[in-house]
Amino acid sequence: MARNIEFNEEKAIQKAMEVFWKKGFNGASMRDLTDAMQINSSSLYNSIGDKRELFVRCIHNYTESRMAETKAHASKIKSPLKAVIAFINDSVNTILYNSNSCLAIKTTFELAATDQDIQVILKNDSDSTYAFLLDLVEKAMAMGEINPEEDAGMITEYILNAFTGWYESYILHQNPARIKNMAKYLISHISK
Structure with a gap:
């Protein structure tokens, strides 16, 4: 044996x-x-x-470690707006310079619609990312770095949903300038 x-x-x-x-x-x-x-x-x-159980462990590990790294990076930045901008720029860098890009986005399109366990992990990751970014946006508003009359939740949703579109755009067009310009545009609109 x-x-x-x-x-x-x-x-x-x-x-x-x-x-x-x-x-x-x-x-x-x-x-x-x-x-x-x-x-x-x-x-x-x-x-x-089996393979599925291994994948569930992998995606859970990925989302947990990515959020820990994101929080650690943001904690070193004093300005909430600069932390939001760093978050956006980090996402751009992941799309453009990491050959694997974002495992959560890839998995969302491949499995989340048909696998409830994966959907739960990705929804928890999305909710956690949303709460993290919303906190930064609200702090930036309180400090006058972002217009306090704006809707903090809408700004947060707008930022997060932009990443999926950028990822798709880069897969189809392979144009780094396009992604960077979209990021600049987004940053200019939230910084007003």
């Missing part, structure tokens, strides 16, 4: 996430995943479960 290989689960999840990032859930085979994780399939099944 073959022995199961012991492995570092956290590192294995990271390696699997990279495969899912590049190939998507449907495009990633079990062989792709186990090769990247450097484990055999029985070790995967015994410790984590």
Whole structure:
């Protein structure tokens, strides 16, 4: 009987996430995943479960770590408006310079409509991101950095929904200047 290989689960999840990032859930085979994780399939099944369970762990890990990084980055910026602008610029950089772009957006289009567990994770991520950004917008309004007569919730929704459109635009047109110009336009409108 073959022995199961012991492995570092956290590192294995990271390696699997990279495969899912590049190939998507449907495009990633079990062989792709186990090769990247450097484990055999029985070790995967015994410790984590099947491909879907692995993906759920990966997307959960991705959304949690991304939000922790976002909050840590924003906490170093004193101006709430500058933190919002940094958030926008970070999103632009992800779209333009990260070959994998945003795993949450990719997953939303691939699986969220048909997989309730994935939808819940992504909705929680969206709600968390919205609350984080709304707090910054409200603080910027209180400090007079953003017009306090504007609707903070609408500004927040507008910012977040722009990213999906930018991502689609970049996939189709591969035009960095277009994305940067849209970001500049957005920033100029919230900074009035």
